Amino acid sequence: MPAPVNRFKAALAAGQMQYGCWAGFGDAYPTEVMSTAGFDWLVIDGEHAPNDIRSIMAQLQVLEGKPDSHPVVRLPMGEAWLIKQALDIGAQTLLIPMVESAEQARDLVRAMRYPPEGIRGSGAALARASRFSAIPDYIRTANDQMCLLVQVETVKGIAALDDILAVEGVDGVFIGPSDLAADMGHRGDSAQPEVRAVIKDALGRIAASDKAAGILAVDHDTAVTYRDWGAQFLAVGIDVVLLARAARDLAARWTKG
Numbered sequence: 001m002p003a004p005v006n007r008f009k010a011a012l013a014a015g016q017m018q019y020g021c022w023a024g025f026g027d028a029y030p031t032e033v034m035s036t037a038g039f040d041w042l043v044i045d046g047e048h049a050p051n052d053i054r055s056i057m058a059q060l061q062v063l064e065g066k067p068d069s070h071p072v073v074r075l076p077m078g079e080a081w082l083i084k085q086a087l088d089i090g091a092q093t094l095l096i097p098m099v100e101s102a103e104q105a106r107d108l109v110r111a112m113r114y115p116p117e118g119i120r121g122s123g124a125a126l127a128r129a130s131r132f133s134a135i136p137d138y139i140r141t142a143n144d145q146m147c148l149l150v151q152v153e154t155v156k157g158i159a160a161l162d163d164i165l166a167v168e169g170v171d172g173v174f175i176g177p178s179d180l181a182a183d184m185g186h187r188g189d190s191a192q193p194e195v196r197a198v199i200k201d202a203l204g205r206i207a208a209s210d211k212a213a214g215i216l217a218v219d220h221d222t223a224v225t226y227r228d229w230g231a232q233f234l235a236v237g238i239d240v241v242l243l244a245r246a247a248r249d250l251a252a253r254w255t256k257g
């Protein structure tokens with residue numbers, strides 16, 4: 001029995017639109033609620049949400065076997081030891097922030113793969129990823145099911161985009177509008193014309209490559225624009241923001257007369 005087929009990776013390779021949402025509560029219960037919505041993918045955010053390896057694992061467990069809601073685990077940084085832990089608890093799709101060079105991208109590809117293609121440590125026997133050795137062929141088949149999404153979200157990363165797009169083993173490139181705007185001197189304002197111009201150009205270049213283009217938008221019109229610009233794995237919301245806004249609106253309706 002081989003490693004689980006990564007349907008999200010296959011959908012990206014087939015050019016299918018994939019709509020996602022951030023899962024940022026750092027807890028399995030709200031993530032399980034989000035899995036009833038019908039998104040194609042959910043980001044278990046280990047960068048900006050209060051997640052650790054155990055809370056990420058608990059969210060992977062509640063998403064197990066779902067026909068949609070593919071778990072995309074975002075790590076705080078692209079460190080090989082973090083990647084090893086995330087893959088051993090069962091993640092198959094990683095979103096890695098702050099990628100600024102082809103060399104960095106190549107290192108990430110290698111960190112996600114067992115030798116000889118990579119440097120991933122061979123601990124599958126006791127790992128959840130192999131279902132504790134219930135998948136006997138896991139270590140021989142896992143490499144092909146790894147999906148690497150790199151975040152390009154700085155001026156330096158944008159300058160290296162063509163080189164990053166040439167790296168074998170990168171499945172998608174995600175443009176981070178907030179961090180890119182900040183690095184361009186427009187902290188908090190990704191709607192700045194010069195930022196939008198860079199995003200539009202980058203999405204177009206990614207979409208024209210053999211990689212999938214991805215991005216996050218938290219308002220409908222911007223999401224439609226990003227899709228028109230070439231975004232294929234498109235995150236259209238953040239669960240924490242959805243709840244906060246709905247709660248404030250409801251409270252205002254009753255308490256502000």
Ligand SMILES: O=C(O)C(=O)C[C@H](O)[C@@H](O)CO
Pocket residue numbers: 048097151153175176177178179180216238
């Ligand atoms: O830079 C960005 O924008 C992103 O990487 C997405 C954000 O980090 C996401 O966490 C929402 O703020």
